[in-house]
C-alpha cells in the first residue's frame with residue numbers, strides 16, 4: 433500500500449530500507465531518493481520502521497502480541513491485509 437503519496441513510496445519500500453538498518457523515517461526517505469514534502473506520512477512511515485526493528489527483537493514483539501496490542505501497521509489497515 434502507498435504510505436507517501438507525495439513521493440509514491442510504498443510500505444514495502446520503507447520496510448526494505450528499514451531492514452538495511454535505517455531507523456528514522458526522514459532518513460529512510462532520503463535513502464529512497466527524496467525527502468518528505470508535506471510530512472503527512474511520516475508518523476506511519478516511522479511506525480513501519482519501528483515494526484521492522486521490533487521483528488528483529490522477537491522477545492519484545494512476542495510480549496506486545498501477548499498483551500493484545502496491535503502491531504503498528506495494524507493501526508492503519510483496519511484489519512485488511514495489503515497485497516504489495
Ligand code: FES
Pocket residue numbers: 435436437438439467468469470471472473474
Ligand atoms: S505524503 Fe509523504 S511527504 Fe506528503
